[in-house]
Amino acid sequence: MTGLHARFSLTRSDGFLLSVDLDVPAGATLALLGPNGAGKSTFVDAVAGLTSIEAGRISLGERTFDDGTPEGFVPPEARHLGIVFQDYLLFPHLNVLENVTFGTTNFAAADQWLEELGIDDLRERPVADLSGGEAQKVALARALCRDPDLLMLDEPLSALDATSRVDVRRGLADALERFQGPKVLITHDPTEAFLLADVVHVLEDGEVTQAGTPEQIRLRPRTPYAADLAGANLLHAEADSGRLDLGSSALVTADTTVSGPVIVTIHPRAVSIHTHAPDGSPRNVWRARVDRVENYGDRVRLLTAGVVEMTAEVTPAAIESLGIGVGDDVWLSVKATEVHIDPV
Amino acid sequence: MLGLITVLAVASACDNGSDQALRVSAASSLSEAFGEIESAFERENPDVDVVLNLAGSSLLREQILSGAPVDVFASASREIMEQISDAGLVSGRPSVFALNQIEIAVPPGNPANVTGISDFARDDLFLGLCEAQVPCGILARAALDASGVVAAPDTNEPNVRSLLTKIEAGELDAGMVYATDVLAGEVEGIQLPTQYSTVAEYPMAALADSAHPAAATAFVDFVLSSAGQAILARYGFISP
Amino acid sequence: MRSSLPRWAVAIAIVAVALFVIPLVGLIATTPWAEFGSMLASDLVLDALALSAVASVSAVLISAVLGIPLAWLLARAEFRGKALVRGLVLLPLVVPPIVGGAALLFALGRAGIIGGPLYEATGIVLPFSIWGVIIAATFVSMPFLVITVEAALRNIDRRYEGAAASLGATKSEVFRRVTLPMIRPSLVAGLVLTWARAVGEFGATIAFAGNLQGETQTLPLAVFVALETDRDAAVAISLVMVGLALAVLVGLRDRWLAR
Numbered sequence: 001m002t003g004l005h006a007r008f009s010l011t012r013s014d015g016f017l018l019s020v021d022l023d024v025p026a027g028a029t030l031a032l033l034g035p036n037g038a039g040k041s042t043f044v045d046a047v048a049g050l051t052s053i054e055a056g057r058i059s060l061g062e063r064t065f066d067d068g069t070p071e072g073f074v075p076p077e078a079r080h081l082g083i084v085f086q087d088y089l090l091f092p093h094l095n096v097l098e099n100v101t102f103g104t105t106n107f108a109a110a111d112q113w114l115e116e117l118g119i120d121d122l123r124e125r126p127v128a129d130l131s132g133g134e135a136q137k138v139a140l141a142r143a144l145c146r147d148p149d150l151l152m153l154d155e156p157l158s159a160l161d162a163t164s165r166v167d168v169r170r171g172l173a174d175a176l177e178r179f180q181g182p183k184v185l186i187t188h189d190p191t192e193a194f195l196l197a198d199v200v201h202v203l204e205d206g207e208v209t210q211a212g213t214p215e216q217i218r219l220r221p222r223t224p225y226a227a228d229l230a231g232a233n234l235l236h237a238e239a240d241s242g243r244l245d246l247g248s249s250a251l252v253t254a255d256t257t258v259s260g261p262v263i264v265t266i267h268p269r270a271v272s273i274h275t276h277a278p279d280g281s282p283r284n285v286w287r288a289r290v291d292r293v294e295n296y297g298d299r300v301r302l303l304t305a306g307v308v309e310m311t312a313e314v315t316p317a318a319i320e321s322l323g324i325g326v327g328d329d330v331w332l333s334v335k336a337t338e339v340h341i342d343p344v
Numbered sequence: 345m346l347g348l349i350t351v352l353a354v355a356s357a358c359d360n361g362s363d364q365a366l367r368v369s370a371a372s373s374l375s376e377a378f379g380e381i382e383s384a385f386e387r388e389n390p391d392v393d394v395v396l397n398l399a400g401s402s403l404l405r406e407q408i409l410s411g412a413p414v415d416v417f418a419s420a421s422r423e424i425m426e427q428i429s430d431a432g433l434v435s436g437r438p439s440v441f442a443l444n445q446i447e448i449a450v451p452p453g454n455p456a457n458v459t460g461i462s463d464f465a466r467d468d469l470f471l472g473l474c475e476a477q478v479p480c481g482i483l484a485r486a487a488l489d490a491s492g493v494v495a496a497p498d499t500n501e502p503n504v505r506s507l508l509t510k511i512e513a514g515e516l517d518a519g520m521v522y523a524t525d526v527l528a529g530e531v532e533g534i535q536l537p538t539q540y541s542t543v544a545e546y547p548m549a550a551l552a553d554s555a556h557p558a559a560a561t562a563f564v565d566f567v568l569s570s571a572g573q574a575i576l577a578r579y580g581f582i583s584p
Numbered sequence: 585m586r587s588s589l590p591r592w593a594v595a596i597a598i599v600a601v602a603l604f605v606i607p608l609v610g611l612i613a614t615t616p617w618a619e620f621g622s623m624l625a626s627d628l629v630l631d632a633l634a635l636s637a638v639a640s641v642s643a644v645l646i647s648a649v650l651g652i653p654l655a656w657l658l659a660r661a662e663f664r665g666k667a668l669v670r671g672l673v674l675l676p677l678v679v680p681p682i683v684g685g686a687a688l689l690f691a692l693g694r695a696g697i698i699g700g701p702l703y704e705a706t707g708i709v710l711p712f713s714i715w716g717v718i719i720a721a722t723f724v725s726m727p728f729l730v731i732t733v734e735a736a737l738r739n740i741d742r743r744y745e746g747a748a749a750s751l752g753a754t755k756s757e758v759f760r761r762v763t764l765p766m767i768r769p770s771l772v773a774g775l776v777l778t779w780a781r782a783v784g785e786f787g788a789t790i791a792f793a794g795n796l797q798g799e800t801q802t803l804p805l806a807v808f809v810a811l812e813t814d815r816d817a818a819v820a821i822s823l824v825m826v827g828l829a830l831a832v833l834v835g836l837r838d839r840w841l842a843r
Contacts, residue, residue: 045746048746048749048750049749049750050746050749050750076746076749076750077749077750077751077752077753077754077757079750080752081750083750085743087743089741089746089747091744091747091748091762091766092766093766093768094765102748102751102753102761103748103751103752103753104752142751146751146752400812402812402813403812406811406812470694470709470712472794475795475809475812477809498712498794498796499712499793499794499795499796499800500794500796500797501790501794501795502795502808502809502812506790509689509791510794513689513693513695513696514693514695515693515694515695515711
């Protein structure tokens with residue numbers, strides 16, 4: 001009904017070609033995941049109206065923003081979108097409240113968002129004096145208090161350090177949860193995409209190379225990039241000074257500083273495969289069955305099922321010497337230092 | 345500061361060969377006439393290279409008083425020459441070599457129908473005079489005083505050339521300039537009745553500090569000779 | 585304060601400063617301090633001071649109104665003949681002011697190609713009036729504003745303008761509420777330069793507006809006239825100009841450019 005439809009192509013002045021085809025229904029969050037230079041910011045510019053498309057259509061509900069013709073182009077100020085730009089782009093000559101109310105006369109809404117995001121006491125602060133996390137919240141309040149028809153976040157967490165990222169991500173998840181319209185998250189961080197989005201589109205060199213749920217992307221990466229960045233093993237767990245409770249099983253991590261619910265990230269390359277129970281007593285060891293083998297040329301991914309689902313990545317030579325195939329039982333092990341956790 | 349500028353200007357203008365460079369500072373109203381005199385004099389004296397430094401007489405006075413190296417000074421004002429003379433900078437006595445009359449100049453066709461000096465009291469006309477301290481301004485005011493006209497000028501130009509430019513452009517309806525300027529410029533002249541007419545005396549002299557006293561004296565003599573006077577007459581000057 | 589620059593740079597800088605200071609010393613040394621006060625209180629000086637103040641501030645305001653949009657156009661718009669327009673803007677910096685003034689006279693004078701029809705239609709005559717003084721000052725000083733503002737517009741991060749547009753601001757609002765405040769230091773510097781040039785303007789003024797005390801005789805014109813007759817007065821007026829300019833330039837710098 002009021003979803004975002006973006007099916008278009010455009011050529012940048014430097015010759016770069018961007019071509020996308022995606023729909024985001026109201027209430028849903030789409031993550032556009034891709035490396036630097038993939039065309040993510042150009043996508044933001046096209047949807048925002050800061051650049052025009054050559055062919056195709058961008059529309060929000062019944063309203064067409066751009067159909068590749070000068071007549072069909074709606075300027076950015078008439079699109080009524082809420083955008084949190086990369087680096088936030090808070091106006092340096094205005095204080096927090098002036099930034100938040102820049103595009104609205106609805107001061108009640110501004111007050112409400114400042115309060116809900118917990119930055120009420122910063123309203124007179126010059127933006128130069130804000131921390132990264134505070135600036136992100138101001139940018140979010142600025143986008144939201146206009147009650148926009150679409151919320152788009154361009155790398156909302158990448159300017160933050162690791163500690164504030166967790167706190168800010170939680171606030172972001174809340175805000176996304178409450179926003180009724182379509183939501184677009186632009187990011188290069190797979191964890192961010194998988195945690196916050198319903199659908200992930202992988203953008204590489206101006207083209208969407210894969211689209212699907214976070215689970216689909218994670219388990220069935222279709223390109224080396226997706227496999228590399230998006231193919232990480234993610235598990236939900238309860239942390240308690242280095243011990244991770246997965247419900248049916250447990251893991252050990254070297255990170256003993258975090259307690260409570262966490263996301264566990266294990267890169268497939270950190271997972272070792274053995275045909276027999278490994279020597280010694282590494283604690284993160286479990287039995288699994290090989291469900292699927294995916295060959296990417298210079299590396300092979302094994303999707304395994306056991307107490308947990310886990311993807312492991314090894315060289316083709318290793319597979320050959322171990323003589324492993326689909327249906328075989330194997331032992332998997334992971335060092336505690338390779339088990340990364342992020343508080344949820 | 346002024347002297348320094350003059351030294352630089354003169355120094356750069358006279359660097360050609362072993363000829364004697366005779367530096368002549370002359371009032372700007374003499375520009376064309378002295379240009380021709382320079383050529384004629386150099387034809388007769390091939391070993392002398394005349395270098396003209398043309399500016400308002402009062403500016404030339406400042407330069408000479410500041411110590412600028414000058415061989416001959418030709419002034420549009422007797423008073424200014426006297427100041428140089430009083431400072432002991434003149435060799436011998438200055439000689440009056442030309443007279444110049446003040447006239448009314450109007451743009452071609454006289455669009456405002458100016459008829460005489462009494463029109464200088466009119467507020468509805470655009471009128472120009474030279475600044476009260478420069479010779480053409482002094483003489484114009486003397487003529488106005490003599491005729492009992494209280495002038496209502498719209499501008500007091502720093503020199504006669506810039507006054508003439510504004511008349512030629514039709515921006516001023518009338519101005520008071522020298523008869524020589526009327527002849528040189530694209531303007532029409534209205535002579536003043538003889539009883540109000542004021543005449544400028546142009547004195548010249550070789551200067552005491554001249555590096556080439558013989559050539560300097562020869563130049564002054566040439567200007568006073570019949571050949572020099574004939575050239576000046578062609579440009580509207582009256583022989584004294 | 586300890587300098588971290590190599591000695592040769594400091595030495596050259598001292599020579600450069602000396603170039604500015606030496607004429608000032610000369611001016612102060614020749615100032616007739618005994619009559620200084622009475623000279624400055626004369627009608628001639630007071631008239632010229634008032635006229636210079638009004639004309640220079642007017643020139644700055646007109647330069648701002650006309651020059652800022654022009655700088656915006658030069659920095660952001662693509663159009664045919666842009667290089668030519670930029671060259672034309674720089675022209676007053678290259679052409680001797682007295683030539684510029686003569687050109688203004690031929691164009692905007694009562695008999696000029698534009699001034700003529702203007703006079704026929706309205707009876708307005710620009711030369712020999714304060715309007716002539718203001719136009720001459722604007723002509724020579726506006727390039728300083730255009731150049732400074734254009735350079736500043738090219739240097740700011742344009743993504744802020746995009747952010748403002750996406751927040752609902754029209755192009756004009758973006759310019760007023762985001763672009764101009766973001767280039768404020770350069771804008772103020774440009775306005776100060778423009779003012780300084782307007783105050784010192786001489787050649788174009790005398791060629792276009794003429795010279796009449798109380799009507800068109802600004803401080804530089806008064807200095808020029810006085811220089812030929814009354815050197816003491818010339819020095820005194822010059823010193824007033826220097827003092828006025830220093831006070832304004834130093835004061836504005838501390839107040840506006842420090843941030």
